[in-house]
Amino acid sequence: NAGVMQNPRHLVRRRGQEARLRCSPMKGHSHVYWYRQLPEEGLKFMVYLQKENIIDESGMPKERFSAEFPKEGPSILRIQQVVRGDSAAYFCASSPRDMTYEQYFGPGTRLTVT
Amino acid sequence: GENVEQHPSTLSVQEGDSAVIKCTYSDSASNYFPWYKQELGKRPQLIIDIRSNVGEKKDQRIAVTLNKTAKHFSLHITETQPEDSAVYFCAASISNDYKLSFGAGTTVTVRA
Numbered sequence: 764n765a766g767v768m769q770n771p772r773h774l775v776r777r778r779g780q781e782a783r784l785r786c787s788p789m790k791g792h793s794h795v796y797w798y799r800q801l802p803e804e805g806l807k808f809m810v811y812l813q814k815e816n817i818i819d820e821s822g823m824p825k826e827r828f829s830a831e832f833p834k835e836g837p838s839i840l841r842i843q844q845v846v847r848g849d850s851a852a853y854f855c856a857s858s859p860r861d862m863t864y865e866q867y868f869g870p871g872t873r874l875t876v877t
Numbered sequence: 878g879e880n881v882e883q884h885p886s887t888l889s890v891q892e893g894d895s896a897v898i899k900c901t902y903s904d905s906a907s908n909y910f911p912w913y914k915q916e917l918g919k920r921p922q923l924i925i926d927i928r929s930n931v932g933e934k935k936d937q938r939i940a941v942t943l944n945k946t947a948k949h950f951s952l953h954i955t956e957t958q959p960e961d962s963a964v965y966f967c968a969a970s971i972s973n974d975y976k977l978s979f980g981a982g983t984t985v986t987v988r989a
Contacts, residue, residue, distance in 0.1 A: 805979035
């Protein structure tokens, strides 16, 4: 039973480029959450999605960041026109159904903006 | 929103001794409290969790206690081993609000 998958594991982008981060939830899980972890800090909630629906994006920066979870395929976190402050580890987590608390994390994507 | 504070930020213990990490939360509506272990460069792994309808939960060498009145919860690791060295995060979640609010983490080092 494969766990949560994320790719790429490491991503280097120059300032102004776009970053696309992918997350495939665990088999049977239909809820995806994205968190950001800055160096030496805890994880901060960004967005919660179900298939074709954004449920809560209260943690997403208002500009340049977007997320989707299409009917087919992985969830995508997209960062446009990246800046140095976007450098962080981005983790996604999945859970099997609504009102289930347990969230299982993927290995993360470490984004470095040069 | 929920605010979770975690102490200490670093903890060094002798192998075989116990380690205790404490967290406080601000929103009395929080009712789910997981603990995650994160090794360097790895994913956070859920190691134990507790819901607000119980005061204590144990799983082998780890235990979690919850004091709803004081709004704090703690992780206890007994008979520590070198492989327990990692960063530990507490988190809290409010009923009907799935997002986890994390503490800043505790770096635990077990000295052989």
